[in-house]
Amino acid sequence: HRLVELVEEEMAALLPNPETMALLKAAMDAAGEEERAGALPLLEGGATPAALVEVYRRLLEVLPRLNLPGAEACAGELRRALARAGELLGRLEETEAKLEQLFAQMDFRPLYDRRHDLFAIGYDKEEERLTNSYYDLLASEARLISYLAICRREVPPRHWFKLGRALAEVEGQLGLVSWTGTMFEYLMPSLVMKHYPHTLLDMTYRTALLAQEQYGKKRKVPWGTSESGYYAFDLHFNYQYKAFGVPDLGLKRGLIEDMVVSPYSTMLALPFLPGKALVNLKRLLADGLEGEYGLYEAVDYTPERLPPGEKRKIVLSFMAHHQGMSLVAMDNLLHGQVMQRRFHAHPLVKSGEILLEEKVPSRPIITKDYKEKVEPLEEQPRPAARLVRTFELEPRRVLPRCHVLSNGRYYVLLTDRGTGYSRREGVQLTRWRKDCLLGGYGFHIFFKCLKTNRIWSAAYEPLRQEPDSYQVTFAPDKVTYTRVDDLLSTHTEIVVAPEDDVEIRRVTVANNSREDVVLEVTSYGELVLGDHQADVAHPAFHSLFVKTEALPEEAVLLASRRPRAKGQPCHWAFHSLVVDGEMLGQLQFETNRGNFLGRNRALYQPQALERPLGGSTGTVLDPIFSLRQRVRVQAEGAVTLTWLFGYAESREQALALARKYRNGETVLRAFEMAQSRGQVEANFLALTEERLALYQDLIPHLLFLNPLRSRYAREIARN
Known part of the structure; x- marks a missing residue:
């Protein structure tokens, strides 16, 4: 393990080199008894740093008298x-x-409730009072604090006897119940706290270990459960964490629903059951839990969380406090409970030892009479939820269908017509209005066939030309637009990169004819790079603070919003194009909306599609991003164009992201990770097909001006 290697490297650095050690050993054989005795800790190993310091000082004193060859080098x-x-x-x-x-x-003392003579779970800062939950069981990790607080005379001794002592029976043995039945609750305090034979705590330890062992046996998995990470993720791909325990010992309901085994639980048992613990650790190693820094956090056997066909999933992480407890447990096993002896050597700690000698009550209170039946784990077939929705074109529909893609920071709203907006937390990146009749808002891609002069867009908006075939697919990870115009089909996939604030549009144009086709492909998006309400209130003034820049050699456009006041952040956006196919001519660009649309024109008939792009940059009146590239699509062939749009906090970061996603492998990885994130998100939110449909159908009613609001205004106000 890397951890062992690091310790060995550190220890080797404390010792002289092998040549010096060999010289010292030879010299000690001929030296006097006093010199040999002084060097024994070094020569025999096992010396503490303090002992080594003393040994080196004595050797340097006697070195001149030893007549060693190379004494000067040895002294150095x-x-x-x-x-x-x-x-x-x-x-x-x-x-x-x-x-x-x-x-x-x-x-x-601040966490001690004197009315109940118990420690509260915590302190509510907002309400400025202790929580209404308490550590009220003796079988809890918090008994270590209770013991210390009593020894320090911060709380009265009666607090110890206020802790619950209800018992559970396991295979004829009695032991204290805990809240979650974890090894952590029972054995963590024993890392430093003594226990005495034939006492309540000693009996509880033996019962808890028996219950853990039997529970694993019934489940046909290794034993040892505690609070730990498990095979579930939040939206940032972090493992989730909670307590897992034995139902026979824990008061908490639902413990039987999970089966997560953590290696540190077995480590805690080493000083009590070294033989059985080592056998269990070997089972865990056989299941693949050995990692670079020791044993992994846990292994999840819960069928509901496992992919189909798999019997377990390893939680590939390391938690420092679990590794620390494991090291202390091994130290106690190998050195006769050394940490307990050190802890109890303190007079303050020693003063309360009588509390640990409590005998088993003659009239025990038995709880947990009802025992849940523990069955072996079996794979449970789960019908896969269909979280993909497909729609045809419905141009007469009042409100469009909507979907939202996000990585947790960067959001893209997309409708079935191809409109929408991009937003990064509180920064509106592209222009957006609530009136769905206006349309045109969002990021669009236009196609023009140079042979026929026919023009169409990747989606229905903004040209609103009905294609021969049109289909929109909403999936958790992406939105896909597929349309067919004559013998040309366009397939547009849109994802948000999970790792960066970048949206990717991968457009594949397929030529189903027997002749080559030359296309002019143009992108268009109106920039805001600021507050949405400010853009609605005064778009012309709000646009004055945006400056654009072009890097044609890298096919990149940059835009930045200058801060209007000291301390405000500077927002940057970039737009880039990558072509996988035959390109013709030079890249064209435009960043001025007026130049693109032309006088008295709208986005459904822009003049830019009739002439070359002007190439204007700088402080323009109304900023946009627009790139154009001519491509040749071979007969019965295809061309793929990847359009990138993203947010950055500096020019350097914007360029770095643009260059990063010019790599095809990076784009492919973004699509794969978006798919993984979509699955994790669906599991985390417990999405079903019905819930997803409901949420997506609610989005347009929240975002667009809705005629139903006026119709039912009185009912809405009453509600």
Whole structure:
């Protein structure tokens, strides 16, 4: 393991080199008894840093009397090792002083509720009071704090006896119940707290270990459950975390619904059941839990969370506090409960040991009489939810169908007609209005056949020309527009990159005729790069602060909004084109809306589609992004154009993103990761086909001016 290697490297740096060690051993054989005794910690190994410092100092004193060959080089090596050991010892002493200070400054009284004589779970900062939940069970990790607080006289001893002592019976043995039945609740305090034979806690430890072992046996998996990560993700692909325990010991409902095994739970059992724990660890290793820094966080056997056909999923992460507990447990096993002895050597800790000698009550209160039946885990067939919706063209529909793509920061709204907007958190990137009759808002791609002069767009908007065939697909990860015009078909896929604030439009043009076709492909998007309400209130003034820039050699357009006040952030956007096919002529561009549309024209009949783009940049009156490239589509062939649009916080970042996504492998990875994120998001939100349809059908009623609002205004007001 890498962790072992790091420790070995650190320890090797504290010792002299092998040549010096060999010389010292030879010299010690001929030296006197005093010199040999002084060097024994070094020669036999196992010396602490403090002992090494002392040994090196004594060796440097006696070295002149040993008549060693190469004594000067040997002395230099000893001085180097002394410096390293002294440096480490200094760091350890500094850490010790910090820990002593932290311990002295701890004060648990603010979390103690004197009415209940219990510690609250936490403090509600907003309401400025303790929470109404308490640590009220003796079988809890919090008993370590209870013990310390009593020893420090911060809370009265009666608090210890206010902790619940209800018992559960497992295979004829009694033990305290806990809230979630985890190994952590039972065994974590034992890393430093002593327990005595034939006491309540000793009996509880044995019962908890038996229950954990039996639970794993019944489930036909390794044993050892505690709070840990499991195989579920949030929207940022972070593993989720919660407590998993044994139903026979835990009061919490629903424990039987999960089966997650964590290696650190077995590690906690090492000082109690070393033989069985080692066998269990070997089972975990056989299941693939060995990682670079030790054993992975957990393995999830819960059928509902596993992909079809798989029996387990490993949680590929490491948590420092779980690794730390594992190291302490191994230290206790190998060195006779050394951490317990150190902890109880403190007079303050020693003063409360009588609390740990509590005997088993003669009239125990037994709870958990009803035991849930534990069955072996079996794969449960789950019908796959169809989260993909497909629509035909409905130009007479009042409100369009809508879908939202997002990576958690960057949002793209898309309608079945091809309109929408792009937004990055609070920054509106492209222009948007609520009136769905106007149309045209969003990011559009135009095609022009140079042989026939026919013009059409990738979606229905903004030209509103009905194609021979039209289909829109809304999937969790992307939106797809497919249309056929004569013998040319266009397939447009739109995703938002999960890793960056970039939207990708991959357009594939297929030529189904027997002749080559030359197309002029043009993009268009109106820029805002600021507050949406400010753009609605005064678009002309709001646009004055946007400056554009072109880099034709890289097929990139840049735009930035200058801050209007000190301390405001500077917003940047970029637009780029990558062509996989035969290109003809030079790239054209335009960043002035007036030049693109022309006088008294709208987006459904722009003059730019009739003439070359003007190439204007700088502080334009109304900024847009527009790129144009001619391409040749071979007979019965296809050309793929990838349009990139994204947000950045600086010019350097914008250029870096544009260059990054010019790589085809990066674009392919973005599509794959978007698909994975879509699946994770669907599982995280528990989306079903019915829920997804309902949410998507609600979007247009929230975003567009809706005639139903006027019709039912009185009912809405009453509600």
